[in-house]
Amino acid sequence: MSRISISVPSSVANVSCGYDVLGFCLGYPCDEMTVEIKQTQGVEIEHVNGWSIPTDPKLNVCGAVAFEMIKKLNFKYGFKIKIIKHIKPGSGIGSSAASAAGTAFAINQLTGNKFSKLELVKFAMYGEEIASGAKHADNLSPVIFGGFTLVRSINPLDIVTLPSLNELFVVITHPYIELKTKDARLIINKEIELEKAVVQWGNLAGFVASLYSKNYELLSKTIKDVIIEPQRIKLIPNYKEIVDSASKYALGSGISGAGPSIFSICKGKKNAELVLKRIKEITDKKNTTYSLFLSPINTSGIEIIN
Amino acid sequence: MSRISISVPSSVANVSCGYDVLGFCLGYPCDEMTVEIKQTQGVEIEHVNGWSIPTDPKLNVCGAVAFEMIKKLNFKYGFKIKIIKHIKPGSGIGSSAASAAGTAFAINQLTGNKFSKLELVKFAMYGEEIASGAKHADNLSPVIFGGFTLVRSINPLDIVTLPSLNELFVVITHPYIELKTKDARLIINKEIELEKAVVQWGNLAGFVASLYSKNYELLSKTIKDVIIEPQRIKLIPNYKEIVDSASKYALGSGISGAGPSIFSICKGKKNAELVLKRIKEITDKKNTTYSLFLSPINTSGIEIIN
Incomplete structure (x- = not known):
């Protein structure tokens, strides 16, 4: 070959x-x-x-x-x-x-x-x-x-x-602004409060447990970032409004990577479609251009076409 | 009743x-x-x-x-x-x-x-x-x-x-010094480096995954504390010597609670017995009095006697 x-x-x-x-x-x-x-x-x-x-x-x-x-x-x-x-x-x-x-x-x-x-x-x-x-x-x-x-x-x-939960679907909300990972990393404080770190690692450990135990309720409770997200949301237009509107049908939302995209994790495709619809109602009114898409979790990674 | x-x-x-x-x-x-x-x-x-x-x-x-x-x-x-x-x-x-x-x-x-x-x-x-x-x-x-x-x-x-892994046994090495949790908490810095926090939560997430996936090798790699332990070991007599001697047969060791006891987690009772023996060889030579004991993980908690 x-x-x-x-x-x-x-x-x-x-x-x-x-x-x-x-x-x-x-x-x-x-x-x-x-x-x-x-x-x-x-x-x-x-x-x-x-x-x-x-x-x-x-x-x-x-x-x-x-x-x-x-x-x-x-x-x-x-x-x-x-x-x-x-x-x-x-x-x-x-x-x-x-x-x-x-x-x-x-x-x-x-x-x-x-x-x-x-x-x-x-x-x-x-x-x-x-x-x-x-x-x-x-x-x-x-x-x-x-x-x-x-x-x-x-x-x-x-x-x-x-493990992946096969009922999980994701809505990505992508504002057409470019945000370099390099720049998004620069604004992050190098020191954090121990108390917040404990909250964060408790949630991460719970998130891992939720995947193994197929516990969507637990998963939903753990999709929280008390350290990085509060520092970065200012870089992302309409962040809070988008996340709040997703919250009715999504298990949780957060910044994807270093942004500016936002991910919303949902249980079931139907909920993901509802989340996409609600977010679109918001983004359609904004000056920023957005692209929105809905995806399952991809459990196989890269695929050979030919 | x-x-x-x-x-x-x-x-x-x-x-x-x-x-x-x-x-x-x-x-x-x-x-x-x-x-x-x-x-x-x-x-x-x-x-x-x-x-x-x-x-x-x-x-x-x-x-x-x-x-x-x-x-x-x-x-x-x-x-x-x-x-x-x-x-x-x-x-x-x-x-x-x-x-x-x-x-x-x-x-x-x-x-x-x-x-x-x-x-x-x-x-x-x-x-x-x-x-x-x-x-x-x-x-x-x-x-x-x-x-x-x-x-x-x-x-x-x-x-x-x-989940608990039923092959896990624990050796507790307890030096007879009293260490109040209150005091051991006081020496901990309230701010930590983000970089170390990432190492710590990566390990904790890995530890949780190791319990679910019954992966003793992964469990062993994650029994590390890069944040609290380095600040507390000075409070615990002969810490490094004890942990090093346990390392041949233990999956990992650490400070139990706020100390001064040290736990060593082992795969199988035989390894735990070897760990206890090796630690005893060290503690017998010290001026500090130690008590050592070996225990399985208790999966039922409190029990009614009558």
């Missing part, structure tokens, strides 16, 4: 109480990527639908990942990477993670599947570093493993896959 | 990564308590084996709990509480929690079982307030519910019972 086409999903990281550790994979939107071996060295990157993303492989997420893998594999040729990007860059649903994870996944497929999923996340982290200045893995892990994942430790990297 | 005798177990709180939220119940040591209805108002407390604990019910853990229940029940008589205390006060394995939980449990039994386990924890928290100055529930919850418990939220109180 010298060429592969894949569908690479979006994802939600920093899930409320799980800042920097908890993420889940979405079924929609997905990028399409085609990666092929070329007979010359180096990496070529083409963005078919022309976002303002650097195509110089040294400055590009995919390039950073590809170069690391080429080095590790001692690979004598290069790769051509073509991306049809449906996950808007800077939207907070893992656009850079999709590019990084897709590159790692595709190159692994093209070179004999030598790497584990954990190793693919490690390679993809070089891409996240280019995108956000930090080697985080909380978007990459759900894209590569599927479902809900916990980045238990970043150094050494340790990823725990968590 | 006008009289009840119960066995009330010790417990471990602040389990490493789970400061203020995670606890488990021990099979040994246990206090024996006999509570009987007396035909006059008020609460009488007798400590059979004479610890220096106030017997004035207004200053006593059991008294505080009993008075709250009498008030709530609008009970016209009083109670006589007799305690044979085997859980040394100030040892860090929930001595005050046992007295408080035992009182709540016994009075509930004697007055028609009107309260849920959650409500019993709430009553018992009045006792913990007397003992430590804080209304915490992380020792009480495992004593009343059994096994591992998560105090997901203290206000409103929400307790999540977690």
